[in-house]
Amino acid sequence: MPATNAKPAAKAAAKQAPKSIESKLAKLGLRTDMDLVLHLPMRYEDETQIVPIREASLRGGHVSQVEGVVTKNEIAYKPRRQLLVTIADETSDIQLRFMNFYGSQVKQLAEGTRVRARSEVRHGFFGAEMVHPVYKIVNEGAPLPNALTPVYPAGEGLSQTILRRAIADAMKRVDWTDTVPRAVREKLNLAEFQPAVRLLHYPPPDVDEHALTERSHPAWTRVKFDELLAQQLSLKRAQQARREKGAPVLGAVGALSASFLEALPFKLTNAQQRVVEEIRRDLREDYPMQRLLQGDVGSGKTVVAALAAAQAIDSGYQAALMAPTEILAEQHFRKIAAWMEPLGVKVAWLTGSLKKKEKTAASEMTESGEAQLVIGTHALIQDTVQFAKLGLVLVDEQHRFGVGQRLTLRNKGSDGLVPHQLMMSATPIPRTLAMTYYADLEVSVIDELPPGRTPIVTRAIDQNRRDEVIERVHAAAQEGRQAYWVCPLIEESEALQLQTATETYETLAQALPDLVVGLVHGRMKPAEKQVIMDAFSAGEVHVLVATTVIEVGVDVPNASLMVIEHAERFGLSQLHQLRGRVGRGSAASVCLLLYQSPLGPVAKQRLMTMRETTDGFEIARRDLEIRGPGEFLGARQSGQAMLRFANLETDQWIVEQARDVAAWLLESDRPEAEAIVDAHLQRWLGGREEFLKV
Incomplete structure (x- = not known):
């Protein structure tokens, strides 16, 4: 399947486009023709009909388009400097009010000029008026558009006219080959790519306007599916790539793990036991574990993490636990050291606020391997800190660390091996969000609180x-x-x-x-x-x-x-x-x-x-409704394009379809499957795919 056309978007802005337009388009992320084609309207304006001025005045509070001849043009100074222009048709007249205006506008809107204006109609002191309407000078009988007019997200210095022209030019050059196989389109009843995108840019007069603005139209469904499919493919591919890397096999659940469980003053809940087994299975593999451990406040994630560390130590490797704040890191250190040190484990403490002598001592213990478990803040990822044999990385409140910070710690393995990674979060992640943004991770959930906790x-x-x-x-x-x-x-x-x-x-x-x-x-x-x-x-x-x-x-x-x-x-x-x-x-x-x-x-x-x-998962679901996914993902989203078109609340069914199709394409042994995946990712992510692999 041919790769998607990726000519510079600047060429689409206009023939011999000025450099300034190219840089302004680039600021919006519009660098290629396909970027422009996928820069879809955020809303539409209906400029297909003219409403008589009298009718527009009677239905005040609504957006209307009127046309008339300028009968009066004056600059008033009360209560502030403003341009007042009256236009009239055969039914009535209406005032156009401009608080900010240029001298050229005063001349442009001279008496006798025919104006087509569109805005919400209000009733002021002097009758019906439009404040700062969108307008253009027209000749009598000038044709009306026969489709809704798209309004695009725009940056500073980029007018709708420039964007519309750039997008129209880009659409002539891109490769429209459909990157979703016909069998998939037919099974899921998906529209074809080119007609769907064209309809969104140029909706025909008979389009269901409600479905278009609510983004429930079949054309929107196709675009959302493609966007989600690209994300799922990229994340799943990243997961496959990780599985090709070697990791230390932490197969021993030995004396330390047994003594640790025996010494605990409480029994693990069923949920904790289930999650411990999931982690133990991963640690026995020769490719890196990438598991997200989530559980509500107080569900007992720390003891699960400590058991994972015990397995690494039993297997002859070191474990490192990184927390985002010193107060949290110290809580972990005190609790885990109290469990581990009586069992003969050497636990090191490393944070930025330590005195130089203490920091050097902790670093030396870590580098020599004397410290079997190292707990601290982002001080762990400094260049001066080296591990003798790091087998497991534990990251608490993982969403509060940047992508680069987590990667740096993971890269401190030895002998070319990548340490296993267990990330913890006390902010439960709603299922749809986990399916969409954490498709590359295994997810373990502690969905049970220890007994004796009071409501x-x-x-x-x-x-x-x-x-x-x-x-x-x-x-x-x-x-x-x-x-x-x-x-x-x-x-x-x-x-x-x-x-x-x-x-x-x-x-x-x-x-x-x-x-x-x-x-x-x-x-x-x-x-x-x-x-x-x-x-x-x-x-x-x-x-x-x-x-x-x-x-x-x-x-x-x-x-x-x-x-x-x-x-x-x-x-x-x-x-x-x-x-x-x-x-x-x-x-x-x-x-x-x-x-x-x-x-x-x-x-x-x-x-x-x-x-x-008090159910953290229900709170997380409602929080997603209120805030959207951005803040949930925290620093994980660094460099990662957020979903532009799909809505995780209303489009969960599309997420599930995209996930299943991604799995089918990546597992397929058909020779063309890889080319299909490449073409789809190139179209939707271009060079940005690398950001999703962290």
Whole structure:
């Protein structure tokens, strides 16, 4: 199958296109003819009919296109400088109002000129008007378009006229060969590629306009399918490429693994046992494991990761655990070292804040192989840190690391072997998102909480009732319980008018003189933070005022009350993570969401979701509805083109079709299958496919 035409898009802008247009098109990612052809309209304007001015005036609030002759043209100065142009037809007249205008427009819209204008009709002081309408000068009887007019996403200095011309020229040059086999198109009832794309650029007059704007038209379905197929093919190919690389075989589940399980003061849940087995199977293979471990807050991912590390150590290799923040890395270090060191495992601790002498010692232990498990932050990926025999990489809260950071750690293997990788996320990823963006990963889910965890009651409370909340905190402390009070900012910001951590700390310390109030935030030195955290863990601090540094990893079973200040400013997954800091002991736990009225619709949705459910997967599903996929993916999306046309909420059925077709094409032994895959990926991703392979 021929490769897709990839001539420079600049040539399509115009014959002898100026360099400036070429660079402006490139900024939009439009570098080839096919890029232009796949730059589809974001909406359409109906310029196919003229409405008499009287009729347009009667249906105010709607967008209408009118045509008339200029009867009046004046520059007014009240309330501000503006150009007022009146046009009239045989039925009535209407005023065109321009707040910003050029001298050339005043001349262009001279009396006696025939104008065709399109905009929403409003009723002002002087009757019907259009404010800043789209207009053009026409001759009487000038023909109307016979199709809807496409409106394209445009960058600075790129007019719709330039884009339309560039796209029309590109369509004459591209190779329209259909990259989806006929058998697939017929089975899935898909439109052919060329007619579908042409219809989207030039919709005929009889098109179903609703289906077009809602993107449910068969032409849109074909485009969405192709886009999703390209993504699935690319990710699956990346997975195949990884399987061709060698990895250390970590086959031993020996004395350390057995002793570790025996020493645990609790039994693994069924879900944890199932996931441990999935990981153990992967580690026995001679190609790199690439597994995403997801589980709700408190489901016990750390112990599963520690068991994976034990298997690597039993097999004679080192394991490394990287966490995004020092406070989280230290939580892991304390917990895992307490499990592992009594069993004879040497655990090293490596972060950026260590003194030079300590850092050098930890690096030397790592390089010599004396340290069997190394835990730390992104300090692990520095050039100066070398591993003797790295077999397993564990990455916590993986979405908070950049693609390059994760690759650097994976590249620290020895003897040309790639270490196995287990990525962990406490933000459950909705199934559709996992299928689409994590098609190259195996996914394990811990879908069960350990026994004895108490349900958390969540309440949303107006800021006006702060005194009641402070009293609630006092009552909890008198019962021997502890509380978190979380604030979104450290310093005062007049623009946001938020209560700050430092101010809240002072307020609470004053309001609760008989209690010990602590403060932690991101700008404190790690040692200072740890002193406060240790005192809180020991029960010496009753109320911990904090920024979101305590979002993940903090485990204090005696803390049963969580207050989140300005909860309307947090995302759903963050609120869920913060709420997960309580409910870790046997006492009934409460999360109070303090909000500032009035609430916007999105904030209302978030707070309602938090009140209605504590199920992380349901929260993730609703969060995807509210925010879209971008923020879920975090830094994984670095360099990765987000879906432009498919919608993961409404198009799940297309995702499933694309996934199945991708698997069929890649597993096919038909000689033309590889050429089909190459052509489809070239058309949709061009040179960008490499970004998806990380």
